[in-house]
Amino acid sequence: MPEPLTDSDRARRAEQARTAAARLTADGVDGVAVTWVDTSGITRVKAVPPARLEQAAAWGVGASPVFDAFLLDDSIVSGRYAGGPVGDLRLYPDLGRLTRLAALPGWAWAPADRYDQDGVPHPLDARALARREAERLAGSGCTVRAAFEIEWCVSAGTGDDFVPAGQGPAYGMARLTGLAGYLREVLTALAAQGVAVEQVHPEYAAGQYEVSTAATDPVGAADLVVLVRETVRAVTARHGMRATFAPKVLAGGVGNGGHVHLSLWRDGVNLMSGGPGPYGLTPDGEGFAAGILERLPALLAVGAPAVASYLRLVPSHWAGAFACWGRENREAALRLVTGSAGERSRAANLEVKCVDLAANPYLLVAAVLAAGRHGAGAGLRLPEPVETDPAGMDEETRRKQGITALPGSLAEAVVAFEADPVLGEALGPEVVDTVATVRRGELALFEGASAEEVVARSRWRY
Template identity: 60%
Template sequence: MDSANLTARGVLAVAVTFVDNAGVTRVKAVPVSMLANAVANGVGNSPSFDRFVFDDSITGGPVGDLRLKPDVSKLTVLAAQPGWAWAPGVRYDQEGNVHPGDSRGLLVRVVGQLAEQGLSARAAFEIEWCVSKGEGDEFVPACSGPAYGMTRLTELGGYLHDVLGALATQGVHVEQIHPEYAAGQFEISVAHQDPVTAADHLVLVRETIRAVTINHGLRASFAPKVVAGGVGNGCHVHLSLWREGENLMGGGDGTFGLTAEATSFIGGILSRLPALLAIGAPSVPSYQRLIPSHWAGAFQAWGLENREAALRFITAGSPNLEIKCFDGSANPYLALAGVLVAGNAGITEGAMLPEPVDVDPAALEDSVPLPNHLAAAVEAFTADLALITTFGPELVDAITSVRKNEIELLSVLSPEEIVARSRWSY
């Protein structure tokens, strides 16, 4: 879409976003008249953004510069923010190479590595968020109906109508929307896409929800925990593996119809879940959400339609894997890159799957719990050769630096204080 068309549609500026290693979506914006220059030359962007923590403290120095370039093939006029358009960005170094710390660039590269093996993936996110009244820092549920109750939809029907309308105008295919368990909580599911588009859509959907929420005089949080002791916000990943137009998660001779490649792919993810939590459940409050018997997937287990297993296998419709232990503080590009690397490593290793679990894993004596604190996940991540080799030393160092800084920052706080500090960062 050229500048003249954007101007004709009333667009004055384009927001170019990137997601940092703390999972916060950051932005640089350019007037429409400067869009062509931004595409060609980029917008200045400090590499220190790699080391931003959720509270905007910085673990790195001020020296250096990158160029943030919008991917205009994904440019979208924003329905809930008149005068604005959006495009995801990729950061480049001064020589024109993709910055090794750029998470979207990493995901593009990982998808390319799969393609070299004749494989592709389809992915989608289930996005949970909580809606609060007013502008204060406390969370006050914006509706009072029961969990999953029609009452909640009735109370906020106009708000949800506007969310759906904005997303439809922007070309995002919504599959379902409904009230969730926690007070003031809702969930929206969007259609499967290629992994890069899926991650782009997660950013677009969240910021669209945020804009509509503000327009209604409300406040939205996608944080893993909004109220200490309550049910948190997940950000579940749905994933399927394909070769030559065939879904490898169905039609095979393995358990539940899995093919051999899909079995090893899931096996690679399952075995690496502790390490993957460092990028899929990457914040200190993530581990207040990741507790047994809360449908959060707190055990290193898989099962058919088992909502307590970290990996829920689904056969209805197009067979796919749901990763339940990830949450809204994750950078979606890092999260998808990580699971694809883990799955691909599983194929290389010929990984096998244990027996599926058909009960709540908490009821079994031999169930293996996932890490219950961020430091354990970071330790597992830095010990996993497949992940750190593909991510590269610069990105691995930045990720671990941000995680360790957050751990230290929040180490002396109570669960209630941790939630209060992080509630509105996501």
């Protein structure tokens, strides 16, 4: 049972908040957005003025636990552990992540940790789960560095139809030139907020862009997903356009991914390189990768959590629709990125390609770390790598190589998730039941809907 907050915890938080509030007021900040991400992947918020930050830091901000049972359209389902009007939680802003928002003048932001009224972490708080899984790895002497790729599409106009704002060839310089001022403001806003951007570029679809941030601790990487998305959203609105991070923006088009990169480290050494395993993986690095690969069908209920996710997760679209791995294979759900010769000890990492930005990034981080931790602890080994597009193989060849298709629907992913003992132990019965309840709620919401209807109704929710 987690220990509750103590009087000394509250006093320390209050002192930290007093200092922060004075600085924010001097900088012209009038509001602090305190955010959490719900089970459907929507970022929710309560906000306080700096004058109330001390109270919020020491005693939290009230918020109903019902948000755990929200669907993407704000309707509410009811499960064993979430849903209904009774109860209250407290949102505690993490002042270590407090950031003045360059794209929203007068505002700052901090991610929330959710506690119950007795000061005990809420069992459905995904940020706490991600932190706990990172600590479990630390207990075995390992740390993880993580980063997300964030893809989004920009619509020219404020209506609900999608009108691509960027034209020209895929990945073409013409698309950067056409929105150069906009992309420059995205970069300057992120830099002002201390976000280390590694690259930004036009993506495959018209109006689609991607930004990649530097690797950091797993909870920090999930925090950055929230911060980067809201920064992009704010800059886009200031330019009279609209941004969407939805897994599918046009029914026949390419979707937005939210690939997560991870590397396992011990004593300053990258365990994804320099070992005797395939392509230099160490035994622990290989076990970590094999653990993730083994649990991919169940992980999809967390990492590809929307009905629309399965319109994106199709073969031969670089989405990773098959449960296999390979070096630099963008059709494999798990891609080993070795980096160039000479930098592999620093750069080698795993990329989980089959996930998207409808996911709660904290819950995804927690689940992936749990899968990798189990694989390393059990000494799992990877099957043979796949060096081609699995969709181009006949079924008999795939069978011989142990390559299986990932779930083709959210319903299949939920069944795999509920049956998975490793994720069940790591996340707990409250999370397993609530995730399954919310996912089935979305399935009911879109029952009988065409692909076009699913996309239209989910396009602007993310």
